[in-house]
Every structure is written in structure tokens, then in C-alpha cells.
Amino acid sequence: MSQRYTIRLTVNGEKIERDVEPRLLLSDFLRHELRLTGTHVGCEHGSCGACTILLDGQAVRSCIMFAVQADGHALTTIEGVAPDWTASSGPEAMHPVQIAFWEKHGLQCGYCTPGFIMTLIPFLEENPHPSDEEIIQAISGNICRCTGYQNIVAAVRRAAELMG
Amino acid sequence: MKPAPFQYFAPVTVDDALALLAEHGYDAKLLAGGQSLVPTMNFRLSQPGVLVDLNKIADLAYIRADSDGTLRIGAMTRQSTVERDPLTARHAPLLAEAMPHIAHRQIRNRGTIGGSLAHADPAAELPAIMVTLNARFVIQGAGRRREVAARDFFQALFMTDLAPDEILTEIIIPPMPPGSGWAMDEIARRHGDYALVGAAALVTMPEGDLCADATLTFLSVGETPVVATLACAYLCGARIDDACIAEAARMAGQEDMDPPGDIHASVAYRRKLAQVLARRVLTRAFQRAKDGVV
Ligand SMILES: Cc1cc2nc3c(=O)[nH]c(=O)nc-3n(C[C@H](O)[C@H](O)[C@H](O)COP(=O)(O)OP(=O)(O)OC[C@H]3O[C@@H](n4cnc5c(N)ncnc54)[C@H](O)[C@@H]3O)c2cc1C
Ligand code: FES
Ligand code: FES
Numbered sequence: 001m002s003q004r005y006t007i008r009l010t011v012n013g014e015k016i017e018r019d020v021e022p023r024l025l026l027s028d029f030l031r032h033e034l035r036l037t038g039t040h041v042g043c044e045h046g047s048c049g050a051c052t053i054l055l056d057g058q059a060v061r062s063c064i065m066f067a068v069q070a071d072g073h074a075l076t077t078i079e080g081v082a083p084d085w086t087a088s089s090g091p092e093a094m095h096p097v098q099i100a101f102w103e104k105h106g107l108q109c110g111y112c113t114p115g116f117i118m119t120l121i122p123f124l125e126e127n128p129h130p131s132d133e134e135i136i137q138a139i140s141g142n143i144c145r146c147t148g149y150q151n152i153v154a155a156v157r158r159a160a161e162l163m164g
Numbered sequence: 165m166k167p168a169p170f171q172y173f174a175p176v177t178v179d180d181a182l183a184l185l186a187e188h189g190y191d192a193k194l195l196a197g198g199q200s201l202v203p204t205m206n207f208r209l210s211q212p213g214v215l216v217d218l219n220k221i222a223d224l225a226y227i228r229a230d231s232d233g234t235l236r237i238g239a240m241t242r243q244s245t246v247e248r249d250p251l252t253a254r255h256a257p258l259l260a261e262a263m264p265h266i267a268h269r270q271i272r273n274r275g276t277i278g279g280s281l282a283h284a285d286p287a288a289e290l291p292a293i294m295v296t297l298n299a300r301f302v303i304q305g306a307g308r309r310r311e312v313a314a315r316d317f318f319q320a321l322f323m324t325d326l327a328p329d330e331i332l333t334e335i336i337i338p339p340m341p342p343g344s345g346w347a348m349d350e351i352a353r354r355h356g357d358y359a360l361v362g363a364a365a366l367v368t369m370p371e372g373d374l375c376a377d378a379t380l381t382f383l384s385v386g387e388t389p390v391v392a393t394l395a396c397a398y399l400c401g402a403r404i405d406d407a408c409i410a411e412a413a414r415m416a417g418q419e420d421m422d423p424p425g426d427i428h429a430s431v432a433y434r435r436k437l438a439q440v441l442a443r444r445v446l447t448r449a450f451q452r453a454k455d456g457v458v
Contacts, residue, residue: 003171022172022215025206044165045203046271058244058273064202065274068172069219119270140355141268 239278
């Protein structure tokens with residue numbers, strides 16, 4: 001089907017205009033059209049959380065939204081969370097949540113990690129001092145198949161310290 | 165997998181959306197939060213030829229309270245907005261208590277109240293809550309508007325009173341009478357998973373320990389929300405104590421329902437869970453009524 005829509009949106013602070021077919025998933029738009037491959041795709045039905053991004057500051061699944069629906073909105077992906085993502089090292093190169101995951105071994109293969117981080121950034125901004133119970137609830141929509149959740153919870157505690 | 169091609173429209177008024185539904189008939193599907201519809205499209209279990217996206221209709225997203233305490237919620241209000249709006253906690257605390265049980269925050273940020281009700285999943289929380297609260301739904305069709313009680317809206321598995329050319333536009337929740345108490349609880353394998361069984365109670369006990377009215381509703385035990393009719397009748401007019409609540413809970417689990425058995429839970433286990441949950445929610449609801457929170 002040839003119907004295409006022009007969408008204008010902001011991605012990681014940059015203004016973008018593209019023509020898209022309505023059925024293009026937002027996750028595929030980010031990965032294939034914009035080459036922002038940090039947003040991962042695990043299940044494509046909203047269950048695993050790997051594709052989580054921020055839509056106007058709120059965590060959402062990009063695999064169950066169409067790119068055409070992002071018209072007029074501001075998105076943040078994992079590529080856009082560091083203060084200066086062009087820096088190769090130093091405190092500017094990573095977001096505090098990324099630093100905490102690194103310090104606490106909150107990842108092994110890293111497939112799930114962008115989704116966890118995009119879920120946790122708004123969570124920690126809203127809840128600067130979460131209890132373990134709140135942390136576990138906050139990450140309940142993200143699946144990790146290799147690290148085990150202990151280190152991830154420890155990383156969230158550490159991230160709260162770093163951000164606080 | 166990827167969705168099949170479709171034509172896409174994003175009307176900005178309800179009238180325009182209704183006109184599109186009238187024009188495209190059975191080929192058209194409404195898109196609300198997409199949290200149930202898009203997964204089925206990704207797997208091609210659903211292949212609508214036309215999608216009518218309701219997300220640009222600003223008039224459908226609101227929470228308002230009338231002067232008598234009636235709460236009105238626009239169908240396109242996000243679940244996370246309903247969860248956090250102070251009007252929900254004030255006028256429909258049962259709804260506020262239920263919201264965090266729905267999926268995960270990322271899903272609630274996108275999923276809408278109307279989408280969940282129109283979807284009518286028997287394991288969903290909102291249909292059972294709306295039945296318990298005696299809510300009414302406003303439904304619009306081209307040039308017509310009607311209201312239907314939540315109890316009459318849910319007809320069968322994923323089937324509601326909505327016609328294909330209609331839109332659910334507003335949810336009306338009546339104020340709770342003085343002396344009311346409420347509670348909701350569920351058992352799921354993991355926080356955010358669909359519940360094996362869930363229960364919601366709304367009771368009225370204006371004076372002492374005499375129950376004036378009680379509604380006890382279950383989710384995940386039938387094709388639609390299941391009201392425990394016998395248990396409710398037993399509670400009405402009764403003096404409430406632990407034994408009375410235990411008997412009502414037994415009736416609810418054993419006599420008021422005919423739950424399905426599946427790989428997640430057997431029939432006997434669902435009955436048992438229902439009984440346990442009924443006792444928990446009734447105890448909490450009557451305690452709140454006694455404490456005079458409302
Ligand atoms: C991983 C995951 C876990 C979940 N867990 C739960 C859970 O525990 N409990 C729970 O209750 N839900 C759960 N959900 C479902 C979620 O709550 C959905 O948001 C909800 O069921 C559908 O709402 P929506 O706004 O996303 O609707 P959509 O998916 O956009 O639409 C659903 C259906 O309703 C129709 N529709 C939507 N709005 C209207 C309207 N205003 N008028 C008429 N028809 C309309 C659509 O055409 C479609 O057929 C889960 C979803 C996911 C992906
Ligand atoms: S890929 Fe989106 S939730 Fe799994
Ligand atoms: S680090 Fe491998 S899936 Fe989570």
C-alpha cells in the first residue's frame with residue numbers, strides 16, 4: 001500500500017521529518033530509518049520491555065506504537081540520555097543510571113539494558129528514594145534473560161544515590 | 165512479525181471519527197492506546213483494513229467531577245493519568261486502588277481507560293471495577309448518544325454492547341453513598357501479569373455493624389466480570405463479623421461462580437483463590453466503612 005505520511009518529530013533533541021508508511025512500528029522506524037539501534041526489539045508484543053523509549057518524557061513500548069503516531073512528539077532513546085554522548089569517556093559520556101549499571105554489573109549481554117534504563121530514568125526522577133519493593137515493581141515490565149535481577153536492583157539503588 | 169498494511173486516519177473530533185466508521189464499516193477499527201490492538205496486529209491475528217486513531221481527539225481525554233461527586237472520565241484518558249489524578253482518589257478510591265494492578269507503568273502510560281473497557285478482556289481489572297462501582301458508559305454513534313450500565317455492557321468473552329459504528333466516549337461513576345467502604349485485590353504470578361483471580365468489593369454500612377448494601381465482583385473467573393449474587397444477598401441486612409464474611413466468601417467461591425480451569429490455574433484452585441480474595445477484600449471494605457472514611 002502506497003499511502004505515506006509525513007511526520008515531524010524531535011528525537012534526542014534533533015528535529016526530524018520523514019515519510020512513513022502507517023504500518024511502520026515506531027521501534028522499526030528508530031532502528032531502520034534513523035539507525036538508532038540502541039532501542040532493542042525482543043518480543044514485539046509489549047511483553048519484554050526491551051524497546052522502551054521516552055515519549056514526551058514518559059516510558060512507553062515503541063514496538064506497539066506506530067511511527068506515524070509519533071508525529072508532533074518528542075522522543076528520547078538510549079542514544080540520547082548521556083549528557084554528551086559524543087564523549088568517549090568521563091562523567092559526561094554516560095547517564096548516572098548507565099554508570100550505576102556498569103558499576104554494579106547490572107548487565108551481562110546487554111540486550112535488555114536500554115529498555116531497563118529508559119524505564120528507570122523517569123521512575124527515579126519521580127521517586128528519588130525508592131524502596132526495594134518499589135524498585136521491583138518499577139522493573140516488573142522488563143525481562144532480563146541472563147543477568148538475574150539482583151544486580152539490576154543493586155544498580156537501581158546505586159543510581160538513586162548518584163542522582164540524589 | 166509486522167502488521168499487514170492498512171489505511172490510517174487520525175480525526176480530531178468524535179464526529180469525524182464516527183463518519184469514518186460509518187464510511188468504512190466492518191473494515192475499520194478504532195485505535196486507542198494500542199496496547200491490546202497493536203500486539204494482535206503485529207501477529208496478524210487482527211488485520212483491519214482501516215485504522216481510525218482516536219489519539220488526536222483532545223476532547224476525549226479528561227477527568228471531571230460534578231458537584232454531587234459524580235466522576236466523569238473521557239474514554240481516551242490514559243490509565244496512568246486516571247491512576248494519579250487526585251479526583252480519582254477522592255471520588256472513586258476503589259478505581260485508584262485497582263489501577264496499579266493493570267500491567268506495567270509503560271503500558272499504563274499509553275493504554276486508555278476506554279480501550280480496556282471496549283476490549284473486555286475477562287482478566288482485565290477495569291471491567292470488574294466498573295461493574296462494582298455501578299458505572300455507566302456513554303456511547304456515541306452517528307447522530308445518536310446512549311448510556312448503558314456497566315453490568316449490561318459486558319456480554320461475553322471480548323464482546324460488548326458496542327456496535328462497530330459506535331465509540332465509547334465517557335465513563336460515569338456515581339458517588340458512593342455515605343458509610344461506604346471498598347477494596348480490591350488480586351493474585352498474579354508476577355506483578356503486572358494478568359491476574360489468576362481478582363476481586364473488588366463496595367459495601368455500605370452507615371451505622372454500627374449492619375450492612376445496608378454490598379457488591380462483590382470477580383475478574384478472571386468467567387467470560388465477563390462475575391458478580392457474586394448469592395454472597396451479596398447474604399451480606400445485605402446482615403450483622404457483619406468475621407464469621408459472616410467467611411460464609412459470604414465461601415458462597416462466592418463455591419456457589420456464585422463457574423470458573424474455567426487452564427494451564428495457569430485449575431477450577432478448584434480458582435475457587436479457592438476467589439474465596440481467599442473475597443475474605444480479604446470484604447474485611448478491608450467493611451473496616452473502611454466502619455472507620456467512616458467516606
Ligand atoms: C504486556 C501487557 C500486559 C498487560 N496487562 C494487563 C493487565 O494486567 N490488566 C489489564 O486490564 N490489561 C492489561 N493489558 C492491556 C492494557 O490495559 C490495554 O491498554 C487495554 O486492554 C487496551 O487499552 P488501549 O487503550 O491500549 O486500547 P487498544 O489496544 O487501542 O484497543 C483495544 C480494543 O478496543 C477498541 N477500542 C478502543 N477504544 C475504544 C473506544 N473508545 N470505543 C470503542 N472501541 C474502542 C479497539 O478498537 C480495540 O478493539 C496489558 C497489555 C500488555 C501489552
Ligand atoms: S519488543 Fe517491545 S516489549 Fe518486547
Ligand atoms: S543482560 Fe542479557 S538479557 Fe539482560
